[in-house]
Amino acid sequence: MIRILCFLLLVSPWAWAQANFRLTAEVQNPVERKATLVLYRDWVSDEEEYDLVLNDNNQFSFTTALKDIAYIDFFYGNQSFHFWIAELDDNIKLNFDAADFWQTLQVSGNGAEKFQYYVDFRKKFEETRDWQQQAEKWKKQPAGVYFKKLQQEQEIQLGFLSKYGNVSAAFRDTRKADIIGAIQNYKIEALSELKMPLWTSENIRKNMQTDVIPPMAQAASLEYGNAFLNLADLFIAREGQRRKKMLSENQEYQYIKTMRVNKLISKEMAERLLGSKLKNSINANGLTAQIKQNAIEYLKFTNHTGFKNTINQLVFLQQTLVKGAPAKLFSLADSSGKVINLQDFKGKVVLLDFWTSWCGPCVRDMQFSSRIRTHFENKDVVFIQISLDGEYAWKEALTMYKIGGINVRTAENNSILKDYGISGVPAYFLIDKKGNFAFTKVAYPSDNNGKTLTDQIEEALAESP
Template sequence: MRLLTLFFILFWFTTQAQKTFKLSGVIENAEERQLQITLYRNWVAPPEEYTLQLNNENAFYFNTAIDQIAYLDIHYGLSGLLFQIIEPEDDIYLKADGLDFYNSLHPQGKGSAKWVYYLNQRKKFVDEAKPALFEVLVEKPETYLQTVNSLEKEEIEYLEKFKAYFSEDFFRLRRADIIGKANHLRLDYFLDHPPAGSLFDEFELQTIAAGLQSKSFEFGNFIERLLTAHQQKQGLTSSVDPVSEYNFIKYSFESNLINKEIAERLMAAQLSLILDIPDYSSQKGALLKDFSAFNSQKGFDNFLKEKAEFIEMKENGGEAPAFTLSNTSNKYFSLKDFRGDYVLIVFWASWCEPCFEDLDYLPLVESYFRKKADLRIINIAVDTPDDFAEVASKGSYGGLSARVSPNSRLLKQYGISTVPSYVLIDDEGRWVTQDLMAPAIDEGRGLIKQLEAIMIK
């Protein structure tokens, strides 16, 4: 079965000083031919999913532009590392044995001290301590909170041993994750042994700065879980209505239960879900206006506004976003240059093997429609200039070739969620569909048949 390389590259947030995060390596004795990577830039926009193919030397390579600290998952087979903090300009090289990926993983390069710490920390605290904690909660609940406190203290002390090798940003965020994880465990206890007062009285939330609460994976998720538990304890059963959930989060801030930054994160995430539900179309405008008036983080506003515009364009067949790009001959062209023709836009990347399988069949598709209908093909690489130049030097893949950077506004406007990915624009410059068959499937015949049904009337 053909592998589609998923790649959620919805860089909706305004970016400044973008720097490159690099991850490469080799897997010896490789039985699996791919790695799965998930990148979390924040907790509102969708995560970016990547599938990396091993080449003939069992090596892999990946890079992306990031402007601030982020989180990353990496999976090989059934083994993996979850929610690791990464930073701009990290350049990690991983060497591992495919027969024992987790235990043989050897990180090197700039930023690798974080990976060494994570590997040792998880073996010391996660793999061994978590099952023991569950036994304590069940068999000796009277000592459970003390055990959690001791474990939290040990984890922080272990983190401090490595502090000289870390940036201050990493150290503070990782500490917030440790405390957030410990609070999850404390909440487990209080759900089994409800306190007389408010659940919020059992936690010292102010020990973590407001911005870190919002940025931290563990602490932010703990706050969200604490709010749900608070609702239930107060008899305010969690509603299946997402608008009610949005309003409850706002109410929780107004009641001084949570800080503004974490409220903005949770409200933005809830509003993002609402935008995806057609039944709430009549309320979306008012909710976006309400959030904009409340919110202080411009990136959230930008993300939600552009997502709403993209959904409306897709649903109504609106005019496709205009763009001007430079081809491989350094000549500029614009989407409007092709009015009167249908335009098939193909998004790909130099590190994506399935992309090249598709690109090989684009000339066949282009040739087929040359006499039957007016179809123009634009293939756009989501790449660095050097990577694109190297691929472009090896030949043409049909149609016009151009490049955009990974943080390009064009990707936001077209809602690109996969590479390879396709968009069809009609002869009046209006959006038709993103749901197109990959050219490599059935050697282009499936895509040709699909395009014929749309274009030839």
């Protein structure tokens, strides 16, 4: 959405419109033909991963539309950088020798000064003097000395940032928030480990500089948001100790709302923290009545378009995955190349198992799945394992773990992952004889030694087609 402000004198650096972010690179002595870029548009939406293929001139180009400040990770060969800020209208070019990435890396173009800042910051605060390693050593000193050294480190890093005069105000605010968040997080950890008193609203204002960092930068910053998330978790843990029992997910959610009412966090930070909590709850538990009510209230509360879109999509997806809703059809090839169509199994009960070979719980569940498959031999039950592995790892795992049933594999960009809302593995779906979801929440094969899932399958089998 393009926002037009009528009063130009009041325009803030945070009043953005949509524009492109562009990153190009030229690689000397390439060691492989592909780089990877991960884009974080905000801290509620899922990250996006892109493969950047080098052309015949050993160059690649990436362009995407942005509405707000974003962050990127970049990987090439065995080198990478993480959580660098990307802005609207950036047109940045990288030039490097793959044999000596950091010594040869050159940045140019519109927005390049902030990338140069990151290169220089890495050299000064990670290579020449590893400040995080020093912070771990300071922990051994008395709390007062430790906190004083952290504060001095923060001033040094903020002073270094101030030397870069050609960066945008939005970048400066967000990067300042990153620095403060990263360093104050060490204090927050100490509050927990040393069982020190919780910060008051004045402590939060002073330590986090909430009256200096614009609210939009607070919510956009990776490290600042992480610090507040850890602070919220600490408040929640102490509240649980006071009540002598852990808070439920919903009580945690409501507690963050209370922190906003008590002005411990800004509205923008509340939008981020609540959105993140809500997303995790929906992914873990589906759309229960309480979660649905929280989602309705949250969508009225937040003004952040990205957060709204993410929660709306999750709610919509969960409503299409509930008991009685039709399962999305798919066609995938098995290990021999034969195409498996879900629609071919109408009239039978189908258990879908999304998994990967590197997922410990997935592999553990396979042992119980095998017993359940044996229990339902010669009955109208079909077991389909859908792997998210690469082809080699998938076939190797099939042999290693002797996985029975029907085994197929899907690419990461296949629509089946969106259709079934796959945000993590393992994930299970039970489809009845009519081709509809038999249960909103399917038990794990390992639950109650397989009895719970067996009972669910029996119930689905008993229903008429």
